[in-house]
Amino acid sequence: MIVTRGLTKRYGSVLAVDGVDLNVREGDRYGFLGPNGSGKTTLVRMLLGLVYATSGEIEVLGSRMPRRAAEVLPQIGAMVEGPAAYPHLSGRRNLSLLDASGPGGSRRTRRARIEEALVQVGLSGIDRRPVKAYSLGMRQRLGLAAALLRKPRLLILDEPTNGLDPKGIREIRDLLIALNDNGTTVFLSSHLLSEVEQLCTRVGIVDRGRLVLEEELATIRGRTGLVLVQSPDAADVVPMLNGQLVTRDGENLLIRHGDPAALNAMLVEAGLRVASITEQRRTLEQVVLKVTGAGSDRVDAS
Numbered sequence: 242m243i244v245t246r247g248l249t250k251r252y253g254s255v256l257a258v259d260g261v262d263l264n265v266r267e268g269d270r271y272g273f274l275g276p277n278g279s280g281k282t283t284l285v286r287m288l289l290g291l292v293y294a295t296s297g298e299i300e301v302l303g304s305r306m307p308r309r310a311a312e313v314l315p316q317i318g319a320m321v322e323g324p325a326a327y328p329h330l331s332g333r334r335n336l337s338l339l340d341a342s343g344p345g346g347s348r349r350t351r352r353a354r355i356e357e358a359l360v361q362v363g364l365s366g367i368d369r370r371p372v373k374a375y376s377l378g379m380r381q382r383l384g385l386a387a388a389l390l391r392k393p394r395l396l397i398l399d400e401p402t403n404g405l406d407p408k409g410i411r412e413i414r415d416l417l418i419a420l421n422d423n424g425t426t427v428f429l430s431s432h433l434l435s436e437v438e439q440l441c442t443r444v445g446i447v448d449r450g451r452l453v454l455e456e457e458l459a460t461i462r463g464r465t466g467l468v469l470v471q472s473p474d475a476a477d478v479v480p481m482l483n484g485q486l487v488t489r490d491g492e493n494l495l496i497r498h499g500d501p502a503a504l505n506a507m508l509v510e511a512g513l514r515v516a517s518i519t520e521q522r523r524t525l526e527q528v529v530l531k532v533t534g535a536g537s538d539r540v541d542a543s
């Protein structure tokens with residue numbers, strides 16, 4: 242759906258995007274994750290033909306960008322940082338103008354499509370107030386509605402939950418999952434680990450312009466080989482562990498073991514009570530911290 246090869250963008254001496262090979266597949270919910278200033282917005286803008294690459298290639302929906310922008314852009318829905326709207330016009334009027342300005346949106350179905358998009362993003366009740374009176378979260382929802390107007394095959398969203406409260410973030414996440422279930426590929430950039438971890442199926446991690454990891458989330462969150470057991474009989478459990486105990490904190494035992502079910506069966510068979518048993522998986526945070534350096538917005542004394 243999105244393929245880049247050696248994609249590079251230089252602003253003077255700043256290498257904003259550095260030789261990125263991205264591969265977003267059909268059906269992915271792809272999280273493009275990186276600290277502030279790591280080049281996410283620049284890359285998203287290049288995908289959409291809003292910024293020209295210094296070098297490298299981009300294919301979106303199988304066509305070269307920006308050369309085939311006229312053919313590609315009507316098939317995708319996009320929202321880049323700070324969605325633009327005419328501030329003195331209402332949300333509906335903005336969507337109507339936007340719809341009228343692009344190809345492919347029939348005038349006959351315009352009103353119905355606008356209403357559907359507004360319902361999807363939770364703005365169906367908006368009145369005639371101008372967009373300048375909207376909260377940041379409402380603007381963000383309006384931007385998303387604009388991206389959804391043409392029922393796109395691919396959604397490209399730059400920090401889509403910026404300015405939303407936790408409930409709003411949850412609503413947008415549920416919406417993106419529902420759209421994806423119906424066949425829309427979702428690519429979003431974010432600096433929020435939790436957002437990506439809860440929404441995405443695949444993750445690309447960018448650090449100082451370079452793609453340092455691209456992987457299925459399920460693989461990233463792989464097993465650690467550790468099992469956390471909580472047992473009121475912890476003292477009696479310890480001698481049974483053949484040195485596999487890593488740490489003990491009261492009733493909580495961290496045990497090196499590859500098979501939690503077998504461990505559980507062994508303890509229960511020995512008459513020891515197991516209050517809970519959990520296989521430890523790597524968190525996305527652990528992986529990100531391992532593959533990225535200090536954020537570029539850090540300013541340390543040298």
Ligand SMILES: Nc1ncnc2c1ncn2[C@@H]1O[C@H](COP(=O)(O)OP(=O)(O)OP(=O)(O)O)[C@@H](O)[C@H]1O
Pocket residue numbers: 252255256257275276277278279280281282283284432
């Ligand atoms: N138009 C520009 N002119 C010069 N430098 C730029 C320009 N746009 C971005 N940069 C620089 O390129 C680097 C990457 O910026 P970019 O906005 O793409 O990062 P980002 O990951 O989207 O960050 P954020 O999450 O803060 O938006 C930064 O060092 C930034 O200062």
